[in-house]
Amino acid sequence: MPVVEVDIRDLKNLGVTEEEAETVGEMVKAVVEEREGEIWKFEVTSDRPDMLSSEGIARAVKGFLGREVGLPAIRAAEGPELRVGNPERSCVVAFSVRNVDLKGPAFRNLIQFQEKLAQILGRNRREAAVGVHDLDRISGPVVYREAKPGERFVPLEMYGKMSLEEIVKKHPKGIYGRGSGFQVFEDAEGIISFPPVINSERTKVTEDTKNLFVEITGTNPKTVEDVAKIMISNLCERGWAVERWVIGGEARPDLSPRQVGVETAFVNSVLGLELKPAEISAILERMRFGVLDASDRISVLVPPFRIDILHPVDIAEDVAVGYGYNNMVPVYPKVHGIGSTLRETDFSEAVAELMIGLGFQEILSFVLTSPKNQNEKMGVKTGGIKILNPCTRRFTTCRTWVLPSVLEFLSANCHREYPQKVFEIGDCVIPGSTETGFRTRKKLAFAIAHDRANFTEGKSVVEALLRSLGLSWEIEEKNHPSFIESRCASVTVGNREAGFFGELKPEVLLNWKLEKPVVCGELDLERVMP
Amino acid sequence: MGGLLYELTPEGREYLENGLPEKRLIRKIHGILGNKKKVRDLVSMPGFSIAFSWARKNGWVEVEGEYVKLTEAGKRALGEKTEIEKALESVAASGDAPKEVLRVLISRGLVKRKAEVPDEIAQLTPEMIITGAWKKAKFKKYDVKAPAPVVYPGKRHPYSRFIDMIKRKFVAMGFEEAKSPIVELEFWNFDVLFQAQNHPAREVHDTFFVEGSGTIPDRSLAERVKKVHETGWITGSSGWGCRWDYRRAASLVLRSQTTAASARYLYENRERPELKMFCIDRVFRPDVVDRTHLIEFHQAEGIVMADGLNFRHLLGILKDFSERVVNCDKVRFVPSYYPFTEPSVDLYVRHPELGWIEVGGAGLFRPEVLAPLKVKKPVIAWGLGLTRLAMIYLGVSDVRDLFSRDIDWLRRKEVCLL
Numbered sequence: 001m002p003v004v005e006v007d008i009r010d011l012k013n014l015g016v017t018e019e020e021a022e023t024v025g026e027m028v029k030a031v032v033e034e035r036e037g038e039i040w041k042f043e044v045t046s047d048r049p050d051m052l053s054s055e056g057i058a059r060a061v062k063g064f065l066g067r068e069v070g071l072p073a074i075r076a077a078e079g080p081e082l083r084v085g086n087p088e089r090s091c092v093v094a095f096s097v098r099n100v101d102l103k104g105p106a107f108r109n110l111i112q113f114q115e116k117l118a119q120i121l122g123r124n125r126r127e128a129a130v131g132v133h134d135l136d137r138i139s140g141p142v143v144y145r146e147a148k149p150g151e152r153f154v155p156l157e158m159y160g161k162m163s164l165e166e167i168v169k170k171h172p173k174g175i176y177g178r179g180s181g182f183q184v185f186e187d188a189e190g191i192i193s194f195p196p197v198i199n200s201e202r203t204k205v206t207e208d209t210k211n212l213f214v215e216i217t218g219t220n221p222k223t224v225e226d227v228a229k230i231m232i233s234n235l236c237e238r239g240w241a242v243e244r245w246v247i248g249g250e251a252r253p254d255l256s257p258r259q260v261g262v263e264t265a266f267v268n269s270v271l272g273l274e275l276k277p278a279e280i281s282a283i284l285e286r287m288r289f290g291v292l293d294a295s296d297r298i299s300v301l302v303p304p305f306r307i308d309i310l311h312p313v314d315i316a317e318d319v320a321v322g323y324g325y326n327n328m329v330p331v332y333p334k335v336h337g338i339g340s341t342l343r344e345t346d347f348s349e350a351v352a353e354l355m356i357g358l359g360f361q362e363i364l365s366f367v368l369t370s371p372k373n374q375n376e377k378m379g380v381k382t383g384g385i386k387i388l389n390p391c392t393r394r395f396t397t398c399r400t401w402v403l404p405s406v407l408e409f410l411s412a413n414c415h416r417e418y419p420q421k422v423f424e425i426g427d428c429v430i431p432g433s434t435e436t437g438f439r440t441r442k443k444l445a446f447a448i449a450h451d452r453a454n455f456t457e458g459k460s461v462v463e464a465l466l467r468s469l470g471l472s473w474e475i476e477e478k479n480h481p482s483f484i485e486s487r488c489a490s491v492t493v494g495n496r497e498a499g500f501f502g503e504l505k506p507e508v509l510l511n512w513k514l515e516k517p518v519v520c521g522e523l524d525l526e527r528v529m530p
Numbered sequence: 531m532g533g534l535l536y537e538l539t540p541e542g543r544e545y546l547e548n549g550l551p552e553k554r555l556i557r558k559i560h561g562i563l564g565n566k567k568k569v570r571d572l573v574s575m576p577g578f579s580i581a582f583s584w585a586r587k588n589g590w591v592e593v594e595g596e597y598v599k600l601t602e603a604g605k606r607a608l609g610e611k612t613e614i615e616k617a618l619e620s621v622a623a624s625g626d627a628p629k630e631v632l633r634v635l636i637s638r639g640l641v642k643r644k645a646e647v648p649d650e651i652a653q654l655t656p657e658m659i660i661t662g663a664w665k666k667a668k669f670k671k672y673d674v675k676a677p678a679p680v681v682y683p684g685k686r687h688p689y690s691r692f693i694d695m696i697k698r699k700f701v702a703m704g705f706e707e708a709k710s711p712i713v714e715l716e717f718w719n720f721d722v723l724f725q726a727q728n729h730p731a732r733e734v735h736d737t738f739f740v741e742g743s744g745t746i747p748d749r750s751l752a753e754r755v756k757k758v759h760e761t762g763w764i765t766g767s768s769g770w771g772c773r774w775d776y777r778r779a780a781s782l783v784l785r786s787q788t789t790a791a792s793a794r795y796l797y798e799n800r801e802r803p804e805l806k807m808f809c810i811d812r813v814f815r816p817d818v819v820d821r822t823h824l825i826e827f828h829q830a831e832g833i834v835m836a837d838g839l840n841f842r843h844l845l846g847i848l849k850d851f852s853e854r855v856v857n858c859d860k861v862r863f864v865p866s867y868y869p870f871t872e873p874s875v876d877l878y879v880r881h882p883e884l885g886w887i888e889v890g891g892a893g894l895f896r897p898e899v900l901a902p903l904k905v906k907k908p909v910i911a912w913g914l915g916l917t918r919l920a921m922i923y924l925g926v927s928d929v930r931d932l933f934s935r936d937i938d939w940l941r942r943k944e945v946c947l948l
Contacts, residue, residue: 001867027865028865029866045865045866046730047867120730123733124733127728220728220772222771269838269840270894270908271840271841271842271873272840272841272842272843273842308867310762310767310768310769310770310898311766311768311896311897311898312766313894313896313897314872316872316873317872317874320841320865320873321865321873325845325863325865325875326863328841328845328863329842330846330848330849331842331843331845332843332846332847332850333834333836333839333846333847333910335704335804335806335834335836336704336804337703337704337705337706337804337805337806337834338704338706339700339701339702339703339704339705339806340701340706341697341701341707342707342708344709345697345707349694352686356683356684356685356686357684359684360684361682361684361687361937362684362686362687362690363687363935364687364932364933365933365935366826367712367812367814367826368814368825368826385713385740385741385742385782386741387738387739387740387741389734389738389739389816391817391818391825392819395826398712398713398784408935409935409937412936412937413935413936413937413938416938417938421684422937429712434711434744435715435744435745435746436711436713436714436715436742436744436782437713437742437744437782438711438712438713438782439711440709440711440712440713
């Protein structure tokens with residue numbers, strides 16, 4: 001969930017006390033995670049990007065407390081025209097904000113808010129990005145257009161002009177410009193913004209800025225409008241005057257509330273309550289909705305910043321939030337059910353029990369692994385899946401067999417007391433004829449390591465296990481690249497190879513930095529499950 | 531000779547069974563006229579020279595020319611047991627005999643020293659038990675506080691034991707177990723769960739993507755999911771309002787949430803009047819591995835489907851679960867958000883030492899999830915992050931230690947009960 005840093009003094013300015021921020025915040029989806037002096041970190045749920053700023057949190061808290069209820073006043077006049085050329089990032093909204101006061105925490109709040117919106121709602125600036133400028137430093141009409149190669153301007157925090165190509169290559173924010181066409185905002189004096197990458201130094205906003213120009217561009221028209229609606233709504237919360245610029249003859253976004261009909265009976269059936277229409281209406285007004293008609297079918301007015309309301313069930317949740325989750329009496333549902341574990345689980349437990357009886361310690365490893373461990377160190381080639389976005393070279397695939405995990409364990413314990421007898425029962429991912437082309441398979445691997453570990457000791461273990469499982473089996477000599485020739489055997493159960501075991505080749509031992517003989521093996525549990 | 535034990539040699543045993551050679555000799559002479567026999571007739575008898583020398587030494591026989599003649603003492607000896615014979619019997623029975631005779635028996639090679647029976651028995655042996663030697667000796671006093679060698683039992687891994695215990699709790703509460711594959715279609719991992727195709731959780735830093743692509747065999751299900759995403763379909767929802775791409779849904783990921791198992795299970799069992807399911811399995815998410823983060827970790831998931839279920843029932847389940855599984859006296863419900871549930875809630879429980887901790891999230895499945903799956907009853911769903919709980923119960927402060935590679939830690943770690 002996103003985390004936003006809020007200066008508690010800013011919240012106080014907006015009419016919320018420390019105690020209210022702490023206790024009520026949590027009840028309205030903004031949980032205080034950490035406090036560092038005046039800076040409080042709120043974890044805000046991702047459906048409520050409108051609370052990624054002080055204004056949004058204050059609005060919700062004051063509403064919950066009944067201090068300010070109903071639809072907030074969200075108005076925006078019509079502003080100047082924004083001319084739009086033919087930019088590849090074609091969705092655009094712009095507005096200006098007059099007579100702002102960015103002294104103190106409000107400045108940092110605004111900068112963080114637009115960044116968070118672009119990152120979270122704007123999907124890392126791809127779907128929507130925000131540029132905030134000092135309106136008073138913009139002269140003449142503003143145009144949003146595609147860029148020409150080689151165009152230059154002074155980007156934010158830079159001293160000299162750079163070409164757009166240079167910015168993308170060298171500027172810390174250049175990464176946002178990769179992979180799509182270039183477009184710019186331009187006023188009479190030149191480029192003021194290169195979305196979604198960087199603004200110009202010339203129109204930089206400071207604590208002294210009095211009037212703002214905000215441009216939002218992107219690839220998803222809905223996201224661009226949502227970001228605009230939320231920003232405008234929150235700026236209005238401070239009483240600042242917003243003007244929506246006219247694009248294509250229309251001042252956007254539409255800030256009028258949406259009307260949603262919600263049945264009282266539906267709300268009560270979802271929540272398990274018996275609330276009357278008037279009670280629901282009162283709660284919804286505290287949650288900053290408007291209510292037109294408090295009847296069995298309530299007409300709810302959804303404010304523009306509540307982009308999370310998709311279905312009446314979302315309104316029902318707000319009723320629960322307003323009612324207070326902890327004011328509801330929990331009821332244990334009387335639903336019949338006979339508990340059971342999967343046969344696979346029971347069988348794995350039985351096998352684990354036998355291995356423990358045979359003196360083995362169970363170990364637990366990751367399914368994620370690398371071809372180096374799965375193949376190279378074992379001297380084999382197995383086809384595993386390929387993770388397209390691994391975060392480290394140690395984990396680029398899923399294991400196809402468990403034995404390498406067990407040897408990795410022995411390797412990590414080569415200076416510990418011997419004998420070592422360990423086993424693991426774990427999932428593997430192997431090719432299969434399923435809808436994904438892969439299957440998940442449980443396998444058992446065991447290993448015995450000490451000065452005199454040998455094939456016979458391993459065979460005793462395998463046979464003890466199979467005998468205890470009530471199986472009949474065949475042991476045949478097997479050639480396996482990990483094992484010493486003639487000291488490896490396959491285990492056949494019901495005409496199918498269920499596994500193998502043997503003495504590891506010295507070169508395999510050395511690959512794992514092991515200096516003791518190891519007898520080990522692997523059984524496919526599905527093939528030995530009675 | 532306290533403590534020492536003796537046993538018969540094969541020769542001694544033979545004599546005990548068949549008589550001493552000197553006795554056999556005099557028996558041969560006895561009853562013959564004049565109680566004498568020619569030496570020439572006796573030398574062929576086995577062991578004659580031993581027999582003769584001992585018989586003469588005992589004064590049982592004397593030599594008369596070419597005859598060996600029985601004496602009066604020899605005649606008496608026929609009817610009684612000699613000291614030697616008695617001693618043989620005694621050694622056979624108790625491993626001991628009077629010292630003087632014993633010396634003779636040893637010199638004749640009929641008896642040898644057996645196991646050493648010290649004055650004090652340190653280690654009781656089977657022989658001591660059988661021969662009765664233990665009766666004569668004292669047991670050496672043990673220092674019960676002296677350190678004993680350390681041995682390690684074979685045992686379950688503490689974390690897998692913990693998982694088994696949680697499973698048992700679910701079973702006790704009437705839930706049946708389900709599972710789903712590790713390599714999963716985005717469809718089951720996200721789309722069915724009404725996570726928009728541009729949802730941040732579906733980006734590279736939150737989900738592992740797998741090379742290749744699969745198929746969605748149930749095309750009509752895919753069609754319903756598409757409609758619900760794009761327009762809300764018949765659910766009364768507005769949907770996400772963006773185009774739904776089949777190819778994206780058919781892409782492969784590593785399961786990033788066990789809710790994928792719930793979705794599959796719900797669809798398979800949608801006709802049942804009611805159900806209670808649980809799943810405990812691994813999920814995979816990119817992250818930087820550190821003390822508090824793993825990229826592969828366990829989730830527990832439960833769902834209940836039945837007519838008339840509502841949000842208070844969900845709270846009831848969470849409360850019950852906290853009391854039974856987490857052993858906490860107090861719970862707190864905090865509003866939350868999950869794309870597939872509404873209303874959604876996070877569960878905090880009060881731990882006696884650690885205070886309030888967040889243990890899981892829950893909600894009622896959204897209509898946009900249930901309608902395409904043709905589930906007609908409300909469904910309660912909740913998930914628990916097991917790693918946090920496991921760390922508390924196993925006393926582990928670094929989450930990586932749940933998958934510890936340290937055999938000494940495993941050997942020494944005590945068994946933990948919930």
